[in-house]
Amino acid sequence: MRLSGFKALVTFIFILGMSSAFAQEMDRIKVVNNNFVKADGQLIVFRGYSTSDPDKLESQGYWNKAYFEEIKKWGANIVRFPIHPPAWSKRGKENYLKLLDQGIKWAGDLGMYVIIDWHSIGNLRTAMYQSDIYDTNLKQTYDFWRTIGVRYGKNPVVAFYELYNEPTTYDNTLGTATWEQWKVLNEEMITIVRANGGEGIPLVAGFNWAYDLTPVKDNPIEAEGIGYVCHPYPQKREAPWEDKWTADWGFVKEKYPVILTEIGFCGPEDPGAHRPVISDETYGEAITNYCDQRNISYVVWVFDQQWAPRLYTDDNYTPSRHGKFFKKKLNSY
Amino acid sequence: MRLSGFKALVTFIFILGMSSAFAQEMDRIKVVNNNFVKADGQLIVFRGYSTSDPDKLESQGYWNKAYFEEIKKWGANIVRFPIHPPAWSKRGKENYLKLLDQGIKWAGDLGMYVIIDWHSIGNLRTAMYQSDIYDTNLKQTYDFWRTIGVRYGKNPVVAFYELYNEPTTYDNTLGTATWEQWKVLNEEMITIVRANGGEGIPLVAGFNWAYDLTPVKDNPIEAEGIGYVCHPYPQKREAPWEDKWTADWGFVKEKYPVILTEIGFCGPEDPGAHRPVISDETYGEAITNYCDQRNISYVVWVFDQQWAPRLYTDDNYTPSRHGKFFKKKLNSY
Amino acid sequence: MRLSGFKALVTFIFILGMSSAFAQEMDRIKVVNNNFVKADGQLIVFRGYSTSDPDKLESQGYWNKAYFEEIKKWGANIVRFPIHPPAWSKRGKENYLKLLDQGIKWAGDLGMYVIIDWHSIGNLRTAMYQSDIYDTNLKQTYDFWRTIGVRYGKNPVVAFYELYNEPTTYDNTLGTATWEQWKVLNEEMITIVRANGGEGIPLVAGFNWAYDLTPVKDNPIEAEGIGYVCHPYPQKREAPWEDKWTADWGFVKEKYPVILTEIGFCGPEDPGAHRPVISDETYGEAITNYCDQRNISYVVWVFDQQWAPRLYTDDNYTPSRHGKFFKKKLNSY
Ligand SMILES: [Mg+2]
Ligand SMILES: [Mg+2]
Ligand SMILES: [Mg+2]
Ligand SMILES: [Mg+2]
Ligand SMILES: [Mg+2]
Numbered sequence: 001m002r003l004s005g006f007k008a009l010v011t012f013i014f015i016l017g018m019s020s021a022f023a024q025e026m027d028r029i030k031v032v033n034n035n036f037v038k039a040d041g042q043l044i045v046f047r048g049y050s051t052s053d054p055d056k057l058e059s060q061g062y063w064n065k066a067y068f069e070e071i072k073k074w075g076a077n078i079v080r081f082p083i084h085p086p087a088w089s090k091r092g093k094e095n096y097l098k099l100l101d102q103g104i105k106w107a108g109d110l111g112m113y114v115i116i117d118w119h120s121i122g123n124l125r126t127a128m129y130q131s132d133i134y135d136t137n138l139k140q141t142y143d144f145w146r147t148i149g150v151r152y153g154k155n156p157v158v159a160f161y162e163l164y165n166e167p168t169t170y171d172n173t174l175g176t177a178t179w180e181q182w183k184v185l186n187e188e189m190i191t192i193v194r195a196n197g198g199e200g201i202p203l204v205a206g207f208n209w210a211y212d213l214t215p216v217k218d219n220p221i222e223a224e225g226i227g228y229v230c231h232p233y234p235q236k237r238e239a240p241w242e243d244k245w246t247a248d249w250g251f252v253k254e255k256y257p258v259i260l261t262e263i264g265f266c267g268p269e270d271p272g273a274h275r276p277v278i279s280d281e282t283y284g285e286a287i288t289n290y291c292d293q294r295n296i297s298y299v300v301w302v303f304d305q306q307w308a309p310r311l312y313t314d315d316n317y318t319p320s321r322h323g324k325f326f327k328k329k330l331n332s333y
Numbered sequence: 334m335r336l337s338g339f340k341a342l343v344t345f346i347f348i349l350g351m352s353s354a355f356a357q358e359m360d361r362i363k364v365v366n367n368n369f370v371k372a373d374g375q376l377i378v379f380r381g382y383s384t385s386d387p388d389k390l391e392s393q394g395y396w397n398k399a400y401f402e403e404i405k406k407w408g409a410n411i412v413r414f415p416i417h418p419p420a421w422s423k424r425g426k427e428n429y430l431k432l433l434d435q436g437i438k439w440a441g442d443l444g445m446y447v448i449i450d451w452h453s454i455g456n457l458r459t460a461m462y463q464s465d466i467y468d469t470n471l472k473q474t475y476d477f478w479r480t481i482g483v484r485y486g487k488n489p490v491v492a493f494y495e496l497y498n499e500p501t502t503y504d505n506t507l508g509t510a511t512w513e514q515w516k517v518l519n520e521e522m523i524t525i526v527r528a529n530g531g532e533g534i535p536l537v538a539g540f541n542w543a544y545d546l547t548p549v550k551d552n553p554i555e556a557e558g559i560g561y562v563c564h565p566y567p568q569k570r571e572a573p574w575e576d577k578w579t580a581d582w583g584f585v586k587e588k589y590p591v592i593l594t595e596i597g598f599c600g601p602e603d604p605g606a607h608r609p610v611i612s613d614e615t616y617g618e619a620i621t622n623y624c625d626q627r628n629i630s631y632v633v634w635v636f637d638q639q640w641a642p643r644l645y646t647d648d649n650y651t652p653s654r655h656g657k658f659f660k661k662k663l664n665s666y
Numbered sequence: 667m668r669l670s671g672f673k674a675l676v677t678f679i680f681i682l683g684m685s686s687a688f689a690q691e692m693d694r695i696k697v698v699n700n701n702f703v704k705a706d707g708q709l710i711v712f713r714g715y716s717t718s719d720p721d722k723l724e725s726q727g728y729w730n731k732a733y734f735e736e737i738k739k740w741g742a743n744i745v746r747f748p749i750h751p752p753a754w755s756k757r758g759k760e761n762y763l764k765l766l767d768q769g770i771k772w773a774g775d776l777g778m779y780v781i782i783d784w785h786s787i788g789n790l791r792t793a794m795y796q797s798d799i800y801d802t803n804l805k806q807t808y809d810f811w812r813t814i815g816v817r818y819g820k821n822p823v824v825a826f827y828e829l830y831n832e833p834t835t836y837d838n839t840l841g842t843a844t845w846e847q848w849k850v851l852n853e854e855m856i857t858i859v860r861a862n863g864g865e866g867i868p869l870v871a872g873f874n875w876a877y878d879l880t881p882v883k884d885n886p887i888e889a890e891g892i893g894y895v896c897h898p899y900p901q902k903r904e905a906p907w908e909d910k911w912t913a914d915w916g917f918v919k920e921k922y923p924v925i926l927t928e929i930g931f932c933g934p935e936d937p938g939a940h941r942p943v944i945s946d947e948t949y950g951e952a953i954t955n956y957c958d959q960r961n962i963s964y965v966v967w968v969f970d971q972q973w974a975p976r977l978y979t980d981d982n983y984t985p986s987r988h989g990k991f992f993k994k995k996l997n998s999y
Contacts, residue, residue: 138792138793139792139793139794139803142792142793142794142841143794146794146839146840149839188792188841188842191838191841191842192792192794192838192839192840192841195836195837195838195839196839
């Protein structure tokens with residue numbers, strides 16, 4: 001079918017209107033004091049979901065707009081892309097960027113912000129990782145943030161750069177690293193992404209798989225306009241959690257913005273159940289209340305039917321126990 | 334043939350008896366003061382042989398129990414496996430480990446302990462090596478010790494982790510390295526192998542191809558329960574050697590255990606003769622007497638008919654001049 | 667044809683005579699105070715041209731004696747070989763060295779000295795480069811200088827080792843590096859090339875694409891017998907240039923030898939014109955006069971018909987505007 005000139009024009013304006021409607025909402029998010037704010041200075045608290053690796057989703061045929069529409073239906077205003085370094089290498093930088101271009105477009109069109117997450121686990125200083133799927137090195141990591149800065153630095157949809165998913169020495173099995181050493185590497189990454197045009201907010205995590213932020217008290221990252229990350233899975237600490245959370249990472253929110261880029265739980269009966277994620281809805285209530293009282297943002301792991309703790313169980317996005325809790329919660333805001 | 338139940342049981346018990354006989358002897362070796370000791374605190378002095386690279390031996394059809402039985406006949410209570418990093422890479426970690434599994438089993442069954450030796454020569458700090466067969470880097474080296482810790486950490490047969498065969502700047506042709514810098518790398522390797530379950534004894538070498546231990550006097554490695562290595566080949570110093578040996582490395586034995594993981598000699602007429610190994614039996618007498626007077630352990634290089642100085646000359650294990658000396662000596666204890 | 671004994675002898679002596687004529691001229695160049703000098707202590711100022719990458723020239727059929735004869739005709743007493751690390755990797759060390767063997771022979775036979783230039787642009791500390799054609803790392807760089815030291819260290823034709831073409835953090839887009847950090851890397855490279863027999867003169871460049879030598883004032887490289895490099899392309903500063911040049915790098919010549927291993931210009935209309943090389947003959951006059959007044963050596967970029975600013979436009983070596991200026995100038999000394 002060929003549209004007549006008039007119809008085509010109308011359609012074009014309609015599409016343009018839709019885009020600009022969202023474009024208006026997609027402010028450049030900034031840090032003011034201990035909060036994330038929109039262009040008008042208004043506080044914004046992020047709640048959303050982490051996708052699985054875009055490379056995996058694309059390979060399985062799920063990397064499409066419908067997937068993002070579903071995430072939107074689940075109440076998200078943000079979506080996180082966990083990019084595994086070997087997937088980045090295997091697909092090749094240029095091809096992987098095409099996936100990100102698509103995902104960022106779909107998210108932005110739906111009014112959702114994006115976190116780019118360099119999804120490695122281990123000790124970047126010694127180049128030792130929890131397993132081969134997290135393998136990278138300083139050169140590749142620096143080059144990744146250069147690439148992201150150049151490609152998406154001016155795009156307000158890409159609100160956050162999560163510099164390194166989960167730093168850990170794994171009780172020194174991955175060699176040693178001090179906070180001082182880790183801090184220097186983060187400051188270098190921040191410098192690089194910003195020098196390459198990155199106007200988004202760098203996010204910094206601490207050791208113990210992004211749980212421990214205690215060194216921030218005396219020795220914060222020397223950079224303005226950043227946020228701190230925590231992944232407070234239920235079994236990192238015994239319930240009642242609140243005081244421990246405050247001591248371990250919650251105190252940071254008194255001075256800096258905090259976003260929990262991974263939370264979640266599953267019952268012991270759920271597929272893939274593993275320490276430290278096994279718990280129940282009491283954890284869900286506790287962590288979301290804790291965040292709500294303090295305007296702490298959070299992202300739930302993981303919008304996939306295979307990775308654990310999964311949020312849904314099939315191609316119809318039927319919520320898991322975990323998924324039911326968060327779908328309801330995020331739609332309640 | 335199918336064994337009757339009774340015969341099978343008897344056979345099983347017999348095999349079990351053989352294994353446990355040796356299993357009893359294979360204590361976890363420990364460091365007490367300046368000595369290696371068995372479980373009952375009794376001093377043990379090691380004397381044995383270095384194999385050639387297990388990868389080479391397997392490729393040539395020599396990696397079998399008969400080879401280890403021959404080593405045992407030559408009076409050894411220890412055997413050293415020199416693993417060349419490129420051989421480790423080429424064969425692949427999993428396949429190389431299978432060779433080590435076999436060798437450790439054969440050694441243990443014969444009551445011999447094992448030294449795992451990361452057989453590189455050069456400057457690990459600058460990643461420059463004496464030749465390509467010694468090429469490695471920090472990442473691979475750390476990963477090697479993680480792998481060894483995980484795989485053999487609880488196996489008492491694997492008594493020693495020789496962290497790096499022969500450190501040398503080769504008169505700065507391989508770039509510079511200070512003892513301070515080298516010390517830090519050793520301490521990191523010790524931390525890694527232990528964090529990964531390694532209960533064996535890490536062995537640390539000094540510069541000048543594992544000859545010079547003088548910096549240990551003022552600046553020893555900061556780790557308990559380790560030993561020091563020296564490779565005092567005859568031409569490292571002019572005879573008479575004793576006072577020079579004491580000044581260069583022997584003094585270390587007053588405070589710490591010492592094991593000479595490579596000694597040996599050959600006449601100038603022997604195949605592969607090269608500095609610093611050319612000498613005669615007077616060296617053999619000198620070095621073994623020096624060790625015996627001080628309970629210093631030693632390992633003779635090399636149980637192979639091609640590498641130099643070779644200990645035997647043919648498939649019948651006919652001793653070379655060098656081999657005759659040490660076969661007799663080790664059988665004299 | 668078989669030469670009679672006499673004719674063969676005459677021919678041999680004639681060839682020998684030609685070689686030795688030049689051999690006499692090819693002194694080992696040394697540093698005395700702030701100058702380069704010949705064996706008799708006489709000052710020598712170098713003026714010549716940079717080839718394009720020998721790998722490129724060979725691939726296009728231009729790597730031959732005629733090319734060097736042409737350079738000689740253009741008044742050069744020195745020629746510079748810019749070796750791109752990926753070309754070095756791709757062709758393989760042994761094959762690339764054969765090209766250098768040839769080029770050094772042709773240059774030497776014509777009485778021209780050679781600069782070996784490790785032609786990378788970027789931040790060697792973070793291993794981030796301006797583009798992939800400059801990609802290298804510390805290990806490869808150290809190994810390169812080891813290789814050059816071993817191969818050409820005693821050959822007086824190879825007068826200079828230009829350690830690293832153009833250091834730059836590119837406004838931190840390539841990560842950070844301080845002069846202190848860069849200095850340490852240069853000192854390591856100097857140690858390596860010399861330890862491997864390199865009797866030539868190491869050349870050290872500063873940041874801002876080898877423009878800025880201001881840190882040399884308070885913190886010079888700790889090594890004797892070296893020279894400093896600058897690439898003062900016209901647009902690095904606004905005319906009039908002289909006082910700025912003195913402040914930025916010319917002051918160094920008061921204490922140390924200086925060689926501008928890249929100068930040149932092209933009009934905005936010339937192919938490949940790009941910042942910072944666009945200018946005209948006034949720049950040519952200014953920079954050569956500046957050098958002549960101070961006995962500063964210089965090398966013009968680039969003796970190629972494709973790379974910019976090109977010195978000639980076709981296979982007949984027809985000079986470009988840029989080429990006309992320098993061909994005349996160099997033939998005027
Ligand atoms: Mg940790
Ligand atoms: Mg996780
Ligand atoms: Mg040395
Ligand atoms: Mg040796
Ligand atoms: Mg710079």
